[in-house]
Amino acid sequence: MKRKFTIVLCSLIIVISVSSFVPRKKFDARPTNIILMIGDGMGLTQISYSLLTSTQKMNFERFNYIGFSRTSSSSHRITDSAAGATAISCGKKTYNGAIGVFTNKQPMTTILELAEKNGLATGLVATCDITHATPAAFIAHQPSRNMYEAIAKDFMATDIDLFLGGGLDNFNKRKDTEDLTRQLRIRNYDVLTSLEELWNYEPTKKKIAGLFAPKHLAKMQEGRADYLPFATNFATDYLKKNKKGFFLMVEGSQIDWGGHDNDAEYIRRELNDFDLAIGKALDFADLNGNTLVIVTADHETGGFALSGNEDDKTKDDLEPKFITKNHTATMVPVFAYGPGADKFTGIYQNTAIFEKMVELFRFSK
Numbered sequence: 001m002k003r004k005f006t007i008v009l010c011s012l013i014i015v016i017s018v019s020s021f022v023p024r025k026k027f028d029a030r031p032t033n034i035i036l037m038i039g040d041g042m043g044l045t046q047i048s049y050s051l052l053t054s055t056q057k058m059n060f061e062r063f064n065y066i067g068f069s070r071t072s073s074s075s076h077r078i079t080d081s082a083a084g085a086t087a088i089s090c091g092k093k094t095y096n097g098a099i100g101v102f103t104n105k106q107p108m109t110t111i112l113e114l115a116e117k118n119g120l121a122t123g124l125v126a127t128c129d130i131t132h133a134t135p136a137a138f139i140a141h142q143p144s145r146n147m148y149e150a151i152a153k154d155f156m157a158t159d160i161d162l163f164l165g166g167g168l169d170n171f172n173k174r175k176d177t178e179d180l181t182r183q184l185r186i187r188n189y190d191v192l193t194s195l196e197e198l199w200n201y202e203p204t205k206k207k208i209a210g211l212f213a214p215k216h217l218a219k220m221q222e223g224r225a226d227y228l229p230f231a232t233n234f235a236t237d238y239l240k241k242n243k244k245g246f247f248l249m250v251e252g253s254q255i256d257w258g259g260h261d262n263d264a265e266y267i268r269r270e271l272n273d274f275d276l277a278i279g280k281a282l283d284f285a286d287l288n289g290n291t292l293v294i295v296t297a298d299h300e301t302g303g304f305a306l307s308g309n310e311d312d313k314t315k316d317d318l319e320p321k322f323i324t325k326n327h328t329a330t331m332v333p334v335f336a337y338g339p340g341a342d343k344f345t346g347i348y349q350n351t352a353i354f355e356k357m358v359e360l361f362r363f364s365k
């Protein structure tokens, strides 16, 4: 009887240790690549609306590790995109409007700059002006998000391998009359200024600067087509050539603008497009094996809610509603997939996303 008990106890211990050992071994592997995807203004309702109106399975449903990010800035419980992106890019809370600078306006090293220093390839992809707050916070250091031309100049101080977005005017129609596209060409970039050039690009050994619109790219509803999924795929394909790995940030920039406009259809179209870009990143991660994909938001926009009729048997309506034209203080989801994804469960500050990425890349700060 005593022996039987011992055997049962021993096998129980073996089962417990094996089952806790297997996932740990699987997920402790270090990612060599991180694709960070930011849906600007993307709260849970924004995602829910697409899920509820979609006839197909969405890429959001492929994630196995999910957490929540607390988005407050140092100055306001409701953040703006500049402080929100800086918290993620630099790991410190700062004031609304700050681009890669601390509360004392001193520059902070970004995850993209750390990646460069460590010999990784780096990239930024957005559907807005590339000098706009979210992408800017990964590469520039300015006291105000409105200093677009100064932010464009900050791109010259880096070795970023690829950036794709809008904002050509801030590079070649500047108050100081400098033509930064010329400087980019001297610095060994292929400068692409139309989407045709992107679709038909033949790889060279050069770095790539894509500035596809004077300001922002078009809305999905106004013909942006599959730019974002294409650019995401294009970027991973380009950056993967660096054997040390890469850091890539991809922004679904205009989900936020649908929220500001209180326009549910604008949100839905932009979010579905972002979901297709996520699909490209996850497919790359599946093939590559060493890529961590993180999808999150800087904040929620609009106080978006879905009401309707749950009592009326003849109707199954969804009535999108908004409580504000601005941002809200609600937490935002963080989805993770790939090596290190298990680190992203729980509730934490937005700054922890930086800390986790640095830890997984094993960078020293």
Ligand code: MG
Binding pocket: 040, 081, 132, 133, 134, 135, 251, 253, 256
């Ligand atoms: Mg943004």
Ligand code: ZN
Binding pocket: 041, 081, 256, 257, 260, 301, 327
């Ligand atoms: Zn906004």
